[in-house]
Amino acid sequence: MQLHCLGTAGYHPSESRHTSCYLLPQSGIVLDAGTGMFRLPERIETDSLDIVLSHAHLDHIAGLTFLLDILYQRPVDEVRVWGQADKLEAVRTHLTSELIFPVELPVRWCALEDQTTIELPDCSLSWRPQNHPGGSVAYRMDWSDGRSLVYATDSDGEHDADSLEWMSHADVLLHECNFQDHQKEWAIKTGHCYLGKVAEVSRAVKPKRLLLxxxxxxxxxxxxPNDRRFEMPVEIVSDGLVVDF
Ligand SMILES: [Zn+2]
Ligand SMILES: [Zn+2]
Incomplete structure (x- = not known):
């Protein structure tokens, strides 16, 4: 299984990073639709795509407006966009308003609320709510061969026992870490994580590998490299990185 890192920045792009977007090409799953989405076309391997949105803040949805060009370069039979109903509604009302992007997106909108586990073409996708301004969700993908990946971004890292159990023992935990330890106050103020908080969460849920x-x-x-708070291999992902797991 491969994870392609198409956008790894929070908030806005930098010279070297676009905003949140990841592709699992064998499964046709896109995690968030940040500005890194423009890198999608040559990497698509499936006849349909499932774009799963953690929430509707701009750094996670701006790339939805790139879909017309993406599908022109690499057509697929169907694109499904998954997210909480209020987030999908916000995207449809505001992002594709006539005044902002006056074209209906060629996708099927799929609200998560109807089900806590969704059967995608080659894996089960489940989700849990997280603390973040306006609310966000974390996703867990479980494949039939036993592999698993948890994507938890835009979260303050506060999780109840059930959520920690749900996140536990994944092959890969792809977790946000927008702030360093000395910026803890900013992390708390904006509903994000700092390094010490991610260390705490990862120690509790024990992934085989932690990606920030x-x-x-x-x-x-x-x-x-000598930070002993992490009990598993940990790395900061970068745009263009392909992770095998
Ligand atoms: Zn964000
Ligand atoms: Zn956010």
């Missing part, structure tokens, strides 16, 4: 995403575009996160 939603990187602050003006003050890049730095990892100390």
């Amino acid at each position: 995403t939603h990187i602050n575009p003006i003050e890049e996160l730095v990892l100390d």
Whole structure:
């Protein structure tokens, strides 16, 4: 299984990072639709796409407006966009307003609320709500061969016992870390994570591998290789990185 990192920044793009977008090409799953979406066409391997939105903040949805060009370059039979109903409604009302992007997007809108686990073409997708201004959701993908990936972005890292259990023992935990430890106050104020908080969460849920995403575009996160708070391999992902798991 491969994870292609198409956009790894939080908030806005930088010279080296676009905003949140990941592709699992074998499954046709796109995690968030940030500005990194423009990198999608040559990487698509499936006849349909499932774009799953963590929430509707601009750095996670701007790339939906790139879909016309993406599908012109690489047509697929169907694009489904998954998210909480209020987030999908906000995208449809505001992002595709005549005054902002006056074209109906060629997608099927699929609200999550109807089901806590969704059977996608080659895996089960489940979700849990997270604390973040306006609310966001984390996703977990479980494949039939036992592999699993959890994507948790735009979250303050506060999780109840059920959520920690749900996140536990994934092959890959792709977790946001927008702030460094000395910016803890900003993390709390904006509903994001700082390094110490991600260390706490990862120790509780024990993934085989921890990938840090939603990187602050003006003050890049730095990892100390001797940081003993992490009990598993941890790395900061970058645009263009392909992760095998
Ligand atoms: Zn964000
Ligand atoms: Zn957000």
